[in-house]
Amino acid sequence: GPDQPLKGRRALVTSGPTHEPIDPVRYIANRSSGKQGHAIAAALAALGAEVTLVTGPVTLPDPPGVRAMHVESARDMLAACRETLPVDVVVCAAAVADWRVADAADQKLKKGSGGDALALSLTENPDILATLSQAGEGRPGLVVGFAAETEQVVEHARAKRDRKGCDWILANDVSAATGTFGGDANTVHLITADGVESWPAQSKAEVGRGLAARIADALGPAA
Numbered sequence: 162g163p164d165q166p167l168k169g170r171r172a173l174v175t176s177g178p179t180h181e182p183i184d185p186v187r188y189i190a191n192r193s194s195g196k197q198g199h200a201i202a203a204a205l206a207a208l209g210a211e212v213t214l215v216t217g218p219v220t221l222p223d224p225p226g227v228r229a230m231h232v233e234s235a236r237d238m239l240a241a242c243r244e245t246l247p248v249d250v251v252v253c254a255a256a257v258a259d260w261r262v263a264d265a266a267d268q269k270l271k272k273g274s275g276g277d278a279l280a281l282s283l284t285e286n287p288d289i290l291a292t293l294s295q296a297g298e299g300r301p302g303l304v305v306g307f308a309a310e311t312e313q314v315v316e317h318a319r320a321k322r323d324r325k326g327c328d329w330i331l332a333n334d335v336s337a338a339t340g341t342f343g344g345d346a347n348t349v350h351l352i353t354a355d356g357v358e359s360w361p362a363q364s365k366a367e368v369g370r371g372l373a374a375r376i377a378d379a380l381g382p383a384a
């Protein structure tokens with residue numbers, strides 16, 4: 162019906178940071194709160210979609226009406242996403258760590274194990290958005306990514322859309338003055354094949370509802 166336009170549609174959302182182990186008790190992380198990704202998952206569910214939220218470690222509760230899969234590392238996040246396919250739409254809102262420790266230790270590292278300076282060797286993580294964007298049998302019909310930029314926001318986000326191969330990018334200005342990181346508000350630009358829409362500054366919940374409505378328009382009614 163009109164208030165459940167995503168009924169019969171399957172959606173996948175990634176959210177939060179990832180934790181990349183150094184040893185069994187230590188990890189590398191980032192400051193993502195998961196607020197925007199969780200808000201998108203909640204908004205898609207509110208429009209009737211069957212939503213799987215693949216989330217890294219956050220302090221937020223699982224949104225109502227959503228199947229949550231809790232993961233730690235980027236590799237675990239990609240595996241959980243793959244398990245969830247096929248979907249009609251994926252929104253990659255997670256702040257995935259670009260790097261992981263190449264050879265995480267099985268036992269807790271002891272002080273002095275590296276002399277006076279311990280060197281960690283890092284290796285690149287898989288790019289979940291780029292992987293899910295790759296053409297092929299299981300590609301979701303609509304793939305949406307985020308671009309957090311501090312300057313030339315739209316231009317950089319357009320280049321990111323091309324590079325990743327996704328359909329839409331939500332670009333947000335995360336320069337310090339905006340308070341986006343960890344805050345409740347967000348100023349975004351929606352970049353599609355057709356052009357750019359700049360949305361007014363609004364809450365992350367409103368951005369979630371706006372995106373969910375656009376997704377419903379783009380997918381149309383389920384067969």
Ligand code: C5P
Pocket residue numbers: 175235253254255256257258259286287288289290291305306307308309
């Ligand atoms: O390359 P960058 O990290 O700026 O791209 C941001 C977009 O790519 C976000 O949608 C983010 O969720 C996604 N991403 C990902 N896997 C990575 C890195 C980024 O899905 N390893």
